[in-house]
Amino acid sequence: MGATTATLEMRQAAYNPPWWQRLNLWTALLGGLVGFVFVNWVLGRDGGPLNLVFGWEINQTLVVSYFAGLFGFMLGLGALNYPIMWILGYTPSQEEQAYQYGIGQGWDKYLRMTLDHKVVGLQYLVGIIAFFCVAGFNAMMIRTELLTPNATFVDPGVYLTIVGEHSVMMLMITSGMILGPFGNYFIPLMIGAKRMAYPRLEALSFWIFLPAMFILLSGFIFGGFPTAWTGYAPLADEGRAGMDAYCIAWITVTVSVVLASINILATIVMLRAPGMTWTRMPLTVWSVSVGAILIWLSFPIMACVQSMTLFDRTLLTGFYVPVQGGSAYLYENLFWTFGHPEVYILMIPGMGVMLDIVAVFARRTVYAYRAAVVGMFGIGLLSWFVWQHHLFVSGLTPGLRPFFMFSTEMISFPTGFIFLSALGTLFGSRLRFTVPFMFALAWLPNFLLGGFSGIFLSDTPVDVQLHGSYFVQAHFHFVLMGGTLFALFAAIYYWFPKISGGRMFNSTLGYIHFWMMEIGFNGTFITLAIVGMMGMPRRVTFYASYMTEVNQIATWFAYLLGASMIPFLINFIYSWQWGKKAEENPWDARSLEWMTPTPVPIDDFEEIPLVVAAAHQYGVANAPPMAILKPSEAASGTASAGE
Amino acid sequence: MATNDSALSNTAQAATAGPSRIRSLDDRLTILGIRMIYTALTFYFAGYFFSLIYLQMVNENNMWLPKAVHQPALWLGLTEMLCIIVGGIIYFWGQWAGLYRRNFSVLRLALWITFVLSAASFVLHVYELRNHPGFANLQLGGFVSTFMGLEGSFTVVIFFATLALLGVAIRASKGLFRDSGIAVDAFGEFYGWMSAFAFANFMALYLQPFFHSR
Numbered sequence: 001m002g003a004t005t006a007t008l009e010m011r012q013a014a015y016n017p018p019w020w021q022r023l024n025l026w027t028a029l030l031g032g033l034v035g036f037v038f039v040n041w042v043l044g045r046d047g048g049p050l051n052l053v054f055g056w057e058i059n060q061t062l063v064v065s066y067f068a069g070l071f072g073f074m075l076g077l078g079a080l081n082y083p084i085m086w087i088l089g090y091t092p093s094q095e096e097q098a099y100q101y102g103i104g105q106g107w108d109k110y111l112r113m114t115l116d117h118k119v120v121g122l123q124y125l126v127g128i129i130a131f132f133c134v135a136g137f138n139a140m141m142i143r144t145e146l147l148t149p150n151a152t153f154v155d156p157g158v159y160l161t162i163v164g165e166h167s168v169m170m171l172m173i174t175s176g177m178i179l180g181p182f183g184n185y186f187i188p189l190m191i192g193a194k195r196m197a198y199p200r201l202e203a204l205s206f207w208i209f210l211p212a213m214f215i216l217l218s219g220f221i222f223g224g225f226p227t228a229w230t231g232y233a234p235l236a237d238e239g240r241a242g243m244d245a246y247c248i249a250w251i252t253v254t255v256s257v258v259l260a261s262i263n264i265l266a267t268i269v270m271l272r273a274p275g276m277t278w279t280r281m282p283l284t285v286w287s288v289s290v291g292a293i294l295i296w297l298s299f300p301i302m303a304c305v306q307s308m309t310l311f312d313r314t315l316l317t318g319f320y321v322p323v324q325g326g327s328a329y330l331y332e333n334l335f336w337t338f339g340h341p342e343v344y345i346l347m348i349p350g351m352g353v354m355l356d357i358v359a360v361f362a363r364r365t366v367y368a369y370r371a372a373v374v375g376m377f378g379i380g381l382l383s384w385f386v387w388q389h390h391l392f393v394s395g396l397t398p399g400l401r402p403f404f405m406f407s408t409e410m411i412s413f414p415t416g417f418i419f420l421s422a423l424g425t426l427f428g429s430r431l432r433f434t435v436p437f438m439f440a441l442a443w444l445p446n447f448l449l450g451g452f453s454g455i456f457l458s459d460t461p462v463d464v465q466l467h468g469s470y471f472v473q474a475h476f477h478f479v480l481m482g483g484t485l486f487a488l489f490a491a492i493y494y495w496f497p498k499i500s501g502g503r504m505f506n507s508t509l510g511y512i513h514f515w516m517m518e519i520g521f522n523g524t525f526i527t528l529a530i531v532g533m534m535g536m537p538r539r540v541t542f543y544a545s546y547m548t549e550v551n552q553i554a555t556w557f558a559y560l561l562g563a564s565m566i567p568f569l570i571n572f573i574y575s576w577q578w579g580k581k582a583e584e585n586p587w588d589a590r591s592l593e594w595m596t597p598t599p600v601p602i603d604d605f606e607e608i609p610l611v612v613a614a615a616h617q618y619g620v621a622n623a624p625p626m627a628i629l630k631p632s633e634a635a636s637g638t639a640s641a642g643e
Numbered sequence: 644m645a646t647n648d649s650a651l652s653n654t655a656q657a658a659t660a661g662p663s664r665i666r667s668l669d670d671r672l673t674i675l676g677i678r679m680i681y682t683a684l685t686f687y688f689a690g691y692f693f694s695l696i697y698l699q700m701v702n703e704n705n706m707w708l709p710k711a712v713h714q715p716a717l718w719l720g721l722t723e724m725l726c727i728i729v730g731g732i733i734y735f736w737g738q739w740a741g742l743y744r745r746n747f748s749v750l751r752l753a754l755w756i757t758f759v760l761s762a763a764s765f766v767l768h769v770y771e772l773r774n775h776p777g778f779a780n781l782q783l784g785g786f787v788s789t790f791m792g793l794e795g796s797f798t799v800v801i802f803f804a805t806l807a808l809l810g811v812a813i814r815a816s817k818g819l820f821r822d823s824g825i826a827v828d829a830f831g832e833f834y835g836w837m838s839a840f841a842f843a844n845f846m847a848l849y850l851q852p853f854f855h856s857r
Contacts (some may be wrong), residue, residue, distance in 0.1 A: 086814075087807075088810075089814045146852070180839075263681065264680040265679065272671055300684065300690075301690050304688070305690060308694065308792055311788065311795070316780075317781050318788050319792065323704055323706070324785070325703050325709075325784035330693075334690050334694070545807055567750055
């Protein structure tokens, strides 16, 4: 630990923060609740001031209540302290800053707006796992309902809301699934930086993400929303008050992920260590960059779309109402301009993680490294030119169909580069079948099924036949779960010894988790693809009885998939506390994050390292370590490379 | 934002160069961050401009601009826009004649004038959204919807920009920009973007739809 940090630790120990610097999650929740309740049920009640003076009804009051709740949450968290103090011309002292970084503090720093990127990464990880379990539980309810061809478990209206909550929450959390926990935790370590570019924005991005999830879940209380994740107008304009929760959750998440992506991009562009050239970076860094660029540019469009829906619902404008001069096509076009890049936002970061992990366990230099990078950027670029394939059956001008069919099929080329790189790395190597490698390896066939079914669906005649069927549902689950979720678990197991502060997970439980998930996942979605080919539409509780048995098979596999989280959670919690002590670099990885001590010091590196080789040069004879960790000592001849 | 974190920010350049270099890196980060933020906002507003063009072209049920809708009050739109643009010009003057020549009284004066103009523009926007002179209600077609959406969103941006400007002006009054004026420069870029946007907004909402007769 550097002298600077030690000094700060000593000063921090003597520092007694005032109450407004000790605000945390609990005060934030209280603030959010007070803000929401005060506006919604005190000011906004029937006959209340908002109703009497402004004539506001439920939608207007609810929207303002959500924003009041959000404001209360931020105030209760202390997130507004710094902006207010900045406006008033105040500059925080060193002690205050050290306190905000959580230096020398216990676990309570995880419940506050702490500025250390490792803390933010872990906050994201725990948050994402928790909400993933909630959304997964919704999926189990969906499959339970579909055990029978009639609505027996839940009311059809409630069923639609469950489908919506499941899909929207999954999409929101997978948008930040790699970028949030691993981008924040590991990007500075991987590029040799001592911090993120904007620590306050980084922390803010997580603490905005959290209330967004609560807002989304609150949709249940206000009658739910009938549109599932797409929120199509004009149905959205007519939906119950729960639809407002959907719109505001998207707008809030947009602020969160855009801030996160700006922070990560600026970090990668500006804070790379000397010698960390573009071609020496781990592919995880590249893939997170591409994902961040797509988030930065496409999510604001989604916020715009949802603000239009809110205006329609609360101010009675008519963006999507034809009798008022609006058009539902306006929604569809704008929505999918965001919606298709969103698919790649979810999966591209997983590609980099998979390729890096494959290289580590194959002990081979990443094959066709540059082609893989070009592939990721190619996918990201093409993702902007395919949106109308979602509108093939919506009355799109027939003359445009071939272009969008062709542009969609084109995506298979850059995606092929990723497979080329992965297979080339694996070819002829001696593999180590560890748990993270198993997940990374499974990424390939799982995502391949999603990719192939995607090429199939991009053909207009096929799309017209299968649109809105379970085949489409199976396709995007292969892409998103196969491409993102398997990468997430590969990443969790791979970096577990680092993030847990030096503990190793239990391999047996890890293998059990893997096989349950792999079998459950493929069993569920291959079966659902078959159900789709049999003609079953999405988002229905009633279906023809001849599909009952196939649906039941899918449900049992889905239960297996859901149950696979049990060994994972046990393993995660148990190993974090009582797991065997891990070696400093248990996988013999080359990248910089494994060259730092565990637990990682507050300022990551004692000195900014000097990078002298690429991260992915495995199996290269006499390849030097990636970096000189103490360039000043090396310059004076007292340390060798890698020390 | 990162300017004050130098004790914890021994970045690459920081480790190999002196304190002035530290400021330089943080300054560049601040400028980069502000550019990325207004680029993201541009994509947000691009959605509204798309709606302006799309709904106008489609003219669903001849309801893009029904006869009951009149041109929004030009004096109001013009004043709102001029407040922002003139504020931008004065800010620019404050940067060059004040900050760069280290004449901080000029800087302070320019910042406070810009703040007043920005706040005036905000108040006018709120008045306009509340009373929408030019059309009786918001159900009168695609143009009215786009007008409300675009102006409403821009009003939110002006609100936060005015708050930030207040902070910049107070900090200037306290003499906090003597070492580094990066906050002034960064916010200046943002205000420049806002001025350009105010002009585009005025053209798109107050003039373009009414160029041709109905």
